[in-house]
Amino acid sequence: MTNAYHEAQRIIKKHVNAHPDDIIINAGSGMTGVVNKLIRILGLRVAEQLRPLVHLSEELTPVVFISHIEHHSNQTSWLETIAEVVVLDAEPDGTVGTTSLAIALETVQEPAIEDRLLFCLFKCYRNPHAGS
Numbered sequence: 607m608t609n610a611y612h613e614a615q616r617i618i619k620k621h622v623n624a625h626p627d628d629i630i631i632n633a634g635s636g637m638t639g640v641v642n643k644l645i646r647i648l649g650l651r652v653a654e655q656l657r658p659l660v661h662l663s664e665e666l667t668p669v670v671f672i673s674h675i676e677h678h679s680n681q682t683s684w685l686e687t688i689a690e691v692v693v694l695d696a697e698p699d700g701t702v703g704t705t706s707l708a709i710a711l712e713t714v715q716e717p718a719i720e721d722r723l724l725f726c727l728f729k730c731y732r733n734p735h736a737g738s
């Protein structure tokens with residue numbers, strides 16, 4: 607089983623042109639399960655009833671940047687964490703791009719952005735249900 611697992615990982619990495627150091631997170635319950643597994647690995651979710659007791663300074667509050675075209679599972683899952691979620695605006699042509707990321711980074715200048723934990727989570731495939 608372990609060999610089959612590693613072989614599957616190797617095939618997926620090759621298929622998506624991943625770097626050998628890139629990590630694939632597997633879960634048995636689809637994309638939402640993977641996002642939530644990543645949140646758990648990062649330790650960013652606090653039980654809802656304990657939320658009022660958790661007071662993070664701004665520099666300890668991670669920032670998650672997502673694009674305007676994320677599936678809601680890659681938005682609402684992060685809204686349930688201790689992170690600040692920033693949704694990037696669309697580029698003038700409607701795409702996801704570095705201009706809107708640069709603008710969003712400027713909105714998170716205080717406290718110094720280099721002191722904060724940042725995550726950029728963008729979908730990088732074409733949704734076959736989204737049309738051309």
Ligand SMILES: Cc1ncc(COP(=O)(O)O)c(C=O)c1O
Nearest residue numbers: 635636637638639677679729733
């Ligand atoms: C981009 C994207 N993310 C997440 C999901 C949710 O996936 P799942 O049902 O596997 O959790 C979908 C479902 O279509 C999707 O297209």
